[in-house]
Amino acid sequence: MIQRVRIGVIGLGVMGEQYVRIYQAHPLAEVTAISNRSQERLDAIGGKYGIKARYHDFEEMLRHAPIDAVCVA
Secondary structure, X not given: OOOOEEEXXXXXXXXXXXXXXXXXXXXXXXXXXXXXXXXXXHHHHHHHHOOOEEEOOHHHHHHHOOOOEEEEO
């Protein structure tokens, strides 16, 4: 059985959201965590794409989130 790669995205500007959208659409990837300074942006993107793990501090995300890879946008 092939497992999906769990991805964390740091930075949710225009390109960060595009990375989230693209990874979420890929059958072998899943965005499991996001990080951004703005709570409003975390809530908007997290809600739109169903991502529950949301962090203001990317270092905290790296330490605690269930991720295999990171995209820095």
